[in-house]
Amino acid sequence: xxxxxxxxxxxxxxxxxxxxxxxxxxxxxxxxxxxxxxxxxxxxxxxxxxxxxxxxxxxxxxxxxxxxxxxxxxxxxxxxxxxxxxxxxxxxxxxxxxxxxxxxxxxxxxxxxxxxxxxxxxxxxxxxxxxxxxxxxxxxxxxxxxxxxxxxxxxxxxxxxxxxxxxxxxxxxxxxxxxxxxxxxxxxxxxxxxxxxxxxxxxxxxxxxxxxxxxxxxxxxxxxxxxxxxxxxxxxxxxxxxxxxxxxxxxxx
Numbered sequence: 001x002x003x004x005x006x007x008x009x010x011x012x013x014x015x016x017x018x019x020x021x022x023x024x025x026x027x028x029x030x031x032x033x034x035x036x037x038x039x040x041x042x043x044x045x046x047x048x049x050x051x052x053x054x055x056x057x058x059x060x061x062x063x064x065x066x067x068x069x070x071x072x073x074x075x076x077x078x079x080x081x082x083x084x085x086x087x088x089x090x091x092x093x094x095x096x097x098x099x100x101x102x103x104x105x106x107x108x109x110x111x112x113x114x115x116x117x118x119x120x121x122x123x124x125x126x127x128x129x130x131x132x133x134x135x136x137x138x139x140x141x142x143x144x145x146x147x148x149x150x151x152x153x154x155x156x157x158x159x160x161x162x163x164x165x166x167x168x169x170x171x172x173x174x175x176x177x178x179x180x181x182x183x184x185x186x187x188x189x190x191x192x193x194x195x196x197x198x199x200x201x202x203x204x205x206x207x208x209x210x211x212x213x214x215x216x217x218x219x220x221x222x223x224x225x226x227x228x229x230x231x232x233x234x235x236x237x238x239x240x241x242x243x244x245x246x247x248x249x250x251x252x253x
Contacts, residue, residue, distance in 0.1 A: 107192025
């Protein structure tokens, strides 16, 4: 496989590192612009490509950039936590299409913060390897892996579970992809859910004068516990008070 790789964050780095260790050929790389990069230095170092083969994520709609990528002759695109919508002119560059690793059990929790919404809405948690189509997280499914949500999980602990499960899923599925033996299953989109990044604003403010079911309130508080990121909050005397929770099992029985 001649891979054009698009990645960000720890998972983006670790998948790239694994592919490199397998001897796969990375012919081009796209990374987030510097302010949005996470583990960017590690990704760039692992890919070890000349500057002319590294592309800013915000440039992938430019005709000149598309032409440069086409000349690299990639036959598959791999997207890992790449926070940009890929348009049809880019997708058409790859005979084996573009695959994406999304840390949600699709069709549930398409879009942003699946770790939050699996806790708040009680939807299945997991990770999915799928083909990219022009919409968001709606392409045909290659493989999925479920992840249990425990009562003591927070947004942070579930996120880390999803990272580990995603890396495992990719490693286990890549041999079938690279050998052309992969199957694909159409998503049942009508059963799924989708969230934008700003949807958390609808749950983050806790109204001290409102009534909540205890389960619902605890789920919001734990889902939004992911330091150092902002958490749920209430307002008192014109100031926000952020709330994080610590949950643990009773080890005495």
